[in-house]
Amino acid sequence: MLNTFMQSRLRGLVILALILVILPAFLGNPFHYELVTQMAIIAATVVGLNLLVGFAGQISLGHAGFFGLGAYFTGIATGTYGWSSVPALVVGAIVVGAIAWIVGRPILRLKGHYLSMATLAVGFIIAIILNNERALTGGPDGMPVPAFEIFGWELSAFGRYSLFGITIEGFQAWYIFASVVLLVAVWFALNLIESPIGRALRSVHGSEVAASVVGVNTAKYKSLVFVISAIYASLMGSLYAHFQGFITPAVASFEFSILFITMVVLGGMGSTFGVILGAVVLKLLPQVLADFQELEHVMFGLILMLTMIFMPKGLLPTLTAFVSKKMRKKAGGEA
Amino acid sequence: MTALVEVKGLDKAFGGVHAVEGVSFSVEAGQVYSVIGPNGAGKTTLFNLITGLYTPTKGEILLNGESTAKLEPNELAERGMCRTFQQMQICMNMTAIENVMLGRHLQLKSSLFTTLFRLPSLRRNEAAARKRAAELMEYVGCGDYLDAEASAMSYGALKRLEIARALAAEPKVILLDEPAAGLNAVETAALEDLIRKIADQGTTVMLVEHDMKLVMGISDRLLVLNYGRVLAEGTPEEIRQNPDVIAAYLGG
Numbered sequence: 001m002l003n004t005f006m007q008s009r010l011r012g013l014v015i016l017a018l019i020l021v022i023l024p025a026f027l028g029n030p031f032h033y034e035l036v037t038q039m040a041i042i043a044a045t046v047v048g049l050n051l052l053v054g055f056a057g058q059i060s061l062g063h064a065g066f067f068g069l070g071a072y073f074t075g076i077a078t079g080t081y082g083w084s085s086v087p088a089l090v091v092g093a094i095v096v097g098a099i100a101w102i103v104g105r106p107i108l109r110l111k112g113h114y115l116s117m118a119t120l121a122v123g124f125i126i127a128i129i130l131n132n133e134r135a136l137t138g139g140p141d142g143m144p145v146p147a148f149e150i151f152g153w154e155l156s157a158f159g160r161y162s163l164f165g166i167t168i169e170g171f172q173a174w175y176i177f178a179s180v181v182l183l184v185a186v187w188f189a190l191n192l193i194e195s196p197i198g199r200a201l202r203s204v205h206g207s208e209v210a211a212s213v214v215g216v217n218t219a220k221y222k223s224l225v226f227v228i229s230a231i232y233a234s235l236m237g238s239l240y241a242h243f244q245g246f247i248t249p250a251v252a253s254f255e256f257s258i259l260f261i262t263m264v265v266l267g268g269m270g271s272t273f274g275v276i277l278g279a280v281v282l283k284l285l286p287q288v289l290a291d292f293q294e295l296e297h298v299m300f301g302l303i304l305m306l307t308m309i310f311m312p313k314g315l316l317p318t319l320t321a322f323v324s325k326k327m328r329k330k331a332g333g334e335a
Numbered sequence: 336m337t338a339l340v341e342v343k344g345l346d347k348a349f350g351g352v353h354a355v356e357g358v359s360f361s362v363e364a365g366q367v368y369s370v371i372g373p374n375g376a377g378k379t380t381l382f383n384l385i386t387g388l389y390t391p392t393k394g395e396i397l398l399n400g401e402s403t404a405k406l407e408p409n410e411l412a413e414r415g416m417c418r419t420f421q422q423m424q425i426c427m428n429m430t431a432i433e434n435v436m437l438g439r440h441l442q443l444k445s446s447l448f449t450t451l452f453r454l455p456s457l458r459r460n461e462a463a464a465r466k467r468a469a470e471l472m473e474y475v476g477c478g479d480y481l482d483a484e485a486s487a488m489s490y491g492a493l494k495r496l497e498i499a500r501a502l503a504a505e506p507k508v509i510l511l512d513e514p515a516a517g518l519n520a521v522e523t524a525a526l527e528d529l530i531r532k533i534a535d536q537g538t539t540v541m542l543v544e545h546d547m548k549l550v551m552g553i554s555d556r557l558l559v560l561n562y563g564r565v566l567a568e569g570t571p572e573e574i575r576q577n578p579d580v581i582a583a584y585l586g587g
Contacts, residue, residue: 191453195461196436196443198450199429203437206426213386213424214504215412215441224447270428 009194012273013186020179024172033171034157035283040178041240043279044185046263047272048232053261054270055193056225057205058108061116062123063260066230068252069096070237072130072137075145075247080136085149089238093231100230101223108222123257130249142248145241148177157243174243181239182276185232189272192228201225266307268314277316337400339364339508339539340385345394347380354380356563358394362541362556364507367534369542369550372560373584378543379421381560382512385541386418387411399507413441415507419497419514421543427486431477431496434485435468436461438503471499475529491522498529508539515546527553551575559584 020040027033045067052058073092077083107118130137137143147156155177159170168176192198200221203211208218241247250256259282267278285303289296311318338361347355355377362368370378383389385396387408396403398414406414417438426434443464449457472478475495480488488496494514501509511530515523527549534540534553544550550557551571559566559580566584567577574580 188451191451195450195453195457196440196445196464197447199433199437200440202428202433203426206428207424209388209408209420210424210426210500211437212408213388213412213418214438214500215409216437217407217409 009190010187013183013190016186016273016276017183020183024175027175030157030169030171033175035287037171037174037178037243038240039280039283040175040182041236041243042260042263042283043276044182045233045236046260046267046275046279047182047185047189048229048236049260050264050269050272050275051189051192051201051232052225052229053264054268054275055198055205056201056222058222058226059112059116059119059261060123060226060229061120061254061257061261062126063119063229063233064252064254064256065123065126066096066100066233067237067240067256067260068126068130068247068249069099070234071145071241071247071251072143072237073234074238074241075143076136078146078149078242079144085146085238085242089235092238093234096234097227097231100227104223104226104230105219108219108226120254120257123252123254127249127252127254130252137249140249142246144246145244147245148239148242155242157245178239178243181236185236186272186276193272197221197224262304266304266314268317271314271316274314274316278314281315338362338397339399340541341397341400342381342385343395343397345381345384345396346392347377347384347389348392353563355384355560358558358560358563358565360558360565360568362508362539364539365534365537366555367530367540367542367553368556368558369544369554370558370560371544371547371550371584372566375562376560377563378560379512380563382418382510382541382543386416386510412504412506415505416510417501417504417506417508418510419494419501419512421512421516423493423497425485425493425497427484429485431480431483431485431488431492432465432468432472434496435471435499435503436464438471438500439464439467441504468499468503471502472496474532475499475502476525491518494518495526495529502533502538506538508541509533510541510543512543513545514542515544515549523549 023036027036049060049063052060070092073095074088077088077092078085103122107115110118131140147154155170155173157170157174161168161170161173200211200216203216204218204221211218237251240251263278263282264275266281267276268274285300286296289299292299307315340362342361343359345355345358346353358381370381372378380389384391387403387406398411398416403411426437443460445457445460469481472481475498477492477495477499480492485493485496498511498514515526518526523546530540530553542550542554554571556568556570557574558568559574561583567574567580
């Protein structure tokens with residue numbers, strides 16, 4: 001019974017759900033909740049980015065651009081034009097997906113460093129536009145974003161809600177909401193990977209020539225996964241904007257793009273749960289390292305370097321390989 | 336009977352070097368058609384041209400009477416052409432059976448919606464594709480490796496895996512580029528049986544191979560290339576007795 005569960009394809013999702021259910025027991029104050037909610041939203045973003053980077057073997061150093069576009073689309077549509085949150089989120093994702101498709105068609109012909117440079121440029125252009133279109137975006141000063149609203153019901157981190165007789169705080173409600181979003185994002189990603197589409201994506205990484213001679217239209221699949229990962233980023237950007245209540249062009253910045261990529265690489269390229277761990281670690285490290293004050297960034301860099309030198313496949317793949325090796329040894333000893 | 340693959344005056348130049356020059360021949364459905372020649376004769380270049388990986392400098396290739404000039408490799412696959420490579424092209428980031436299931440790509444069309452929600456139709460098709468892939472792996476003789484990581488397989492097994500992947504696409508014509516290279520005598524004998532089985536089931540086989548015993552044994556017709564040009568073309572018996580071929584290739 002336990003064995004069949006451990007081999008089922010959704011075991012990771014179940015474990016993640018359990019962690020998310022148990023976690024509030026360890027969260028002491030609203031700041032903890034805020035941190036974990038941000039983690040969940042960003043983790044869902046990198047789960048999408050991992051489809052592009054880890055599975056299809058392409059790179060994007062400009063993904064914060066799409067995250068920022070989603071955030072600002074929501075900010076402007078709900079704040080300035082009074083749209084409801086859900087239509088803003090959906091239309092924003094469609095618009096960002098279309099932009100990614102138009103941009104992706106030409107640049108995905110590039111490979112390696114050239115693709116890195118092109119995606120970097122895309123991110124920069126988006127950040128520059130957000131900085132300069134003061135009338136629309138408020139420029140570098142940023143803009144406020146209204147609370148998330150659905151069917152006239154507002155979800156604010158500062159509110160207080162009664163659900164079935166249980167009173168929960170706004171930040172707790174956001175935690176639940178972000179957790180569900182993360183689980184759905186992971187479920188979609190897992191379903192996508194284990195499908196003909198997912199195989200085609202992975203084959204683009206494994207051998208583009210092999211993929212093309214068995215009939216995979218590699219250009220089409222590269223565009224598809226670029227668009228899907230951009231839509232992930234846009235949707236999460238929208239939620240992030242609502243959650244934060246205030247956005248600046250920093251959400252589309254180069255630093256943010258690099259943070260996303262680092263989460264993917266550190267956590268484990270091509271491992272959906274690995275990149276979630278990557279997001280958690282990279283959000284947590286600065287908090288833990290705050291005690292080191294001016295040495296914080298040195299420590300941060302050192303930890304990243306050491307991890308990549310000793311765990312080049314990323315945290316989770318290295319850990320699971322280590323554990324399964326131990327278990328095999330144990331099983332071998334018994335036999 | 337019209338030819339399945341027809342090559343007319345094919346030319347491919349890399350800079351000033353003519354890797355393939357003025358090559359014409361035709362392959363009829365159901366044949367085992369081999370291309371032989373010394374190293375550097377242009378055999379692999381010819382295969383790359385036929386499968387659309389290279390664009391010809393001059394000349395024309397017809398597949399089932401249709402010009403392939405503007406078609407990408409994946410569009411040729413849609414029209415029933417599949418191949419293996421001298422330098423194996425295996426997706427090392429997948430398991431063995433996933434590599435073969437990749438070969439079913441064209442038969443497995445599913446919408447993004449069906450995929451994201453993993454609807455029952457997708458699960459059914461995946462199970463069927465997996466079953467078919469397992470059969471094919473059994474058929475080519477790597478049934479022991481179903482869920483092995485491709486990166487953990489031996490060279491000989493990977494060569495057979497590549498053939499299974501090509502067969503999974505249910506091609507009309509399969510091009511095998513040096514399938515026996517690096518195989519020992521036992522493995523080569525097994526390969527010969529396999530190619531014969533494939534041909535007996537009605538799939539046209541085009542073969543580039545150095546192992547003369549294998550080639551002479553299973554081919555219906557042969558094309559001999561030398562320095563990119565056709566030296567001779569005919570049945571194994573004709574080739575064996577052709578004085579040009581003996582001088583250039585087979586040796587006195």
